[in-house]
Amino acid sequence: MSRLRINPTGTPAAAAVGPVVLSSNSLWNITNFRAPVVRRLAYEGWSLVVAAPATEQERTAFTLPADVMPIVLKRSGLNPLRDIGLLLRYCRVLHEIRPAAYLGWTIKPNIYGALAARMAGVPAILNVSGLGTAFLGSGLLARFVGLLYRVAFARAHVIFFQNGDDRALFVERRLVRAEQARLLPGSGIDLDHYRQVPLPEGPPTFLLIARLLGDKGVREYVTAARMLREELPGVRFRLLGPIDSDNRSAVTQGEVDGWVTEGVVDYLGTADDVRSAIAAASVVVLPSYREGLPRTLLEAAAMGRPLIATDVPGCRDLVDEGVNGTLCAARNAGSLAEAMRRMAVFDPKTLGAMGRASRDKAECGYDERLIADAYVGALRELAVTA
Structure with missing residues (x-):
């Protein structure tokens, strides 16, 4: 398996790092919400592969510095056979790429990607951006989803949360350990792209x-x-x-x-x-x-x-x-x-x-650069201990 390491200056040794697999429930999600992280990791020297559902048109339009490996993923619903198939697809991706780390966003890439990473001995860095309807319920389904989280997250290096309530809930339910769980200010925002503009005139x-x-x-x-x-x-x-x-x-x-x-x-x-x-x-x-x-x-x-x-x-x-x-x-x-x-x-x-x-x-x-800094820091931690 590829190993991460850093050189004495504290920056990644570009020739030796990666690859790193990134996954979300859509290529659109990566493009619109994770682009600052992708660009920063590529700049720091990691080679990147995005595993996400993607049409040929989406792959052609994708301009971020990463390769795309399309996977079949139905983001909503829990179907045991279908989700076992998704787990196997993640296992195949990790076996083929043999990455140094796995980065996951959204519910199913977090759970099934992290399970596959655990099975393959690949460190995982995950981001809980929302809990989903199934998890927030009170019946058997909610308990089953909680069990999936507990098993999938057990060996993860870092789990990022976007608010303190979600972090506290996962720690309280023993789905993660306190030392794994860190806070991020959401997905961050490009303050130059989203500029302040005057309020419109007229009725609200x-x-x-x-x-x-x-x-x-x-x-x-x-x-x-x-x-x-x-x-x-x-x-x-x-x-x-x-x-x-x-x-x-x-x-x-x-x-x-x-x-x-x-x-x-x-x-x-x-x-x-x-x-x-x-x-x-x-x-x-x-x-x-x-x-x-x-x-x-x-x-x-x-x-x-x-x-x-x-x-x-x-x-x-x-x-x-x-x-x-x-x-x-x-x-x-x-x-x-x-x-x-x-x-x-x-x-x-x-x-x-x-x-x-x-x-x-x-x-x-909430500057997006804070998010990229956090991911670089988490990967460098792996580099130090590899």
Whole structure:
């Protein structure tokens, strides 16, 4: 197996390091959320292979400094036969590449990639960016997923968490050891790409950016908008994001069409670049039931937008009550409506001050370079002990 080592200057010896396998539930996830890590690791000298679902078109369009090894992975649902097949595919990838380390993001690459890495004796560095509906339940399925995490994570070198609540939960349930678990500020943000822009003039416009799932609070958002529509006739409520029909809490196309016909929300479809939608919004809303650290709120904060979020792990990390936004109760359309009502009547000066506070928060602890530094540090630890 390839070994990592460092030279006396403290930087990786480029000729001797890697390869390193990186895996997520989609090539899109790597491109849009992990690019700073990929570029930094390549710059430091590691050779990289991305194992993720990828069409030929996606592979052709992929421009990051890494090779792509497509794998078949259905990101939602638990099917024992299908998931055993995924485990075997990861085993084949690791046997073929013989990497010095495995880096995983999202639920199935974390679990099955880490299991394969354990079986192959490959150190794993994992990132828990969200817990998933199955894990958060209370029945047999939740206990089974917890067992999978415990076995898969037992030999991992580092498990990064994106908020302290998730880290504490995994340590409390003995799914990870305290010394394995470290905190990261989400996936970080490119502060030059997401620049602060002035708030739009005119009546307030609220925007929810998310996959259209029940767990993201989409239905509560629509219900709250319906409650406020007559009271605040000039206010606009917008919704941006894809319909994820494979997810058990998915909003249907029929529901979306009904909302648009009713006139309660404007559905903006999907977008590869959300900056124009954020720029046109006065306030960005995320009434999710639980998050790792929501990228959409981080993007909105970097662009200087006041935030409304549920008082749950991940979401509340980005909102300082009354400073850059406000919190509401999860699964509670009335609480969300009241939060939006308060924001809708603020004068432009107050909203502008909240937007500047959001930008300050993004600048003070969420620069994407911090994330890349953490991964370089974790790999160098392996290099020292190899």
